[in-house]
Amino acid sequence: MxxxxxxxxxxxxxxxxxxxxxxxxxxxxxxxxxxxxxxxxxxxxxxxxxxxxxxxxxxxxxxxxxxxxxxxxxxxxxxxxxxxxxxxxxxxxxxxxxxxxxxxxxxxxxxxxxxxxxxxxxxxxxxxxxxxxxxxxxxxxxxxxxxxxxxxxxxxxAVDVLTTVHAELDDGQHLTALNEVFVGHPTHQSARYTLRCAAGSEHQSSSGLLVATGTGATGWWASLAHDRGGRRAPGRSDGRLGWFVREAWPSPATGVRCNEGSVEPSDDVALTVASDRLVVFGDGMEDDRLVAAWGQTVTVRAGDEPLRLVRP
Structure with missing residues (x-):
């Protein structure tokens, strides 16, 4: 044993x-x-x-x-x-x-x-x-x-099974987070990319993409939801994620139509990089990050491994 x-x-x-x-x-x-x-x-x-x-x-x-x-x-x-x-x-x-x-x-x-x-x-x-x-x-x-x-x-x-969020690059690199995953420019300048979501695809320039779980909906996601008049948060265990594009910039080449939404358990949201490089990190740990180069795609979905948190 x-x-x-x-x-x-x-x-x-x-x-x-x-x-x-x-x-x-x-x-x-x-x-x-x-x-x-x-x-x-x-x-x-x-x-x-x-x-x-x-x-x-x-x-x-x-x-x-x-x-x-x-x-x-x-x-x-x-x-x-x-x-x-x-x-x-x-x-x-x-x-x-x-x-x-x-x-x-x-x-x-x-x-x-x-x-x-x-x-x-x-x-x-x-x-x-x-x-x-x-x-x-x-x-x-x-x-x-x-x-x-x-x-x-x-x-x-007895445990609560909490949904996690998983981000994966097209070269196989990946990370998992409990609260949220952020994709954006390493210095928080404008990030350029093509976003693909359930509503379609769009070329964008923004301060980055945030994809959160129900657990993370009380943190960074909550502040973005508040600024947009309040949005229903995903449940902590239902497998659904919520996402926001931060400060999308409208221009002749970039749009703002796809700037928020949800990711169902069987779906994902993806971003193809059009900047020199973007970073991907979870739960505010920017030092522990992935780097996506121009042309690479980052796919974000619910994680396969939930957190099993012991109940009081």
């Missing part, structure tokens, strides 16, 4: 970054004072995260292995099929993890209730530790809402 493992994901705190940049606590405090802040606030948030991680680790079932992963190391870390992923931090950290998973359950733990929105980090530290202590070493179960064939070490966990 495989030994079960918990992958505990966190990100560096503001205090970690300050000490790296300034060398000592005294220098960090001096820097903060010059900006009307104090070290005590930064220390308190650092301590809250550390305490939450310690509590989660202490609650893991006997015999389970553990791996601690910082956000920057996620692209180089292999999550095994039998792992349970425990994310301690902000909602955005769950989104950052989602692209590296293939069906593993994710338990989001909020170390600072009231500071985070709690959309994806749904569990308080107390609730998360109680849940983890309730799991056995092999965590078998027969819940109807978890497929028996899935490589799930914790079938006793």
């Amino acid at each position: 495989l030994r079960r493992r918990a992958v505990v994901v966190h990100r560096r705190t503001e205090l970690d970054d300050l000490l790296d940049r300034h060398g000592t606590r005294g220098q960090a405090e001096f820097f903060l004072r010059g900006r009307g802040r104090g070290l005590a606030e930064v220390q308190a948030r650092h301590d809250a995260l550390a305490a939450a991680r310690d509590a989660v680790v202490g609650a893991l079932p006997p015999g389970w292995a553990r791996a601690d992963v910082e956000r920057a190391d996620l692209p180089r870390f292999l999550v095994a099929p039998e792992d349970v992923v425990v994310v301690v931090g902000q909602d955005g950290l769950v989104a950052n993890v989602a692209k590296y998973l293939r069906g593993q359950p994710v338990l989001g733990v909020d170390p600072e209730p009231g500071t985070n929105a709690g959309v994806l980090v749904r569990h308080t530290v107390a609730a998360a530790t109680a849940l983890l202590r309730g799991l056995t070493g092999d965590a078998t179960g027969d819940r109807a809402d978890v497929a028996a064939s899935a490589p799930d070490p914790s079938a006793r966990l």
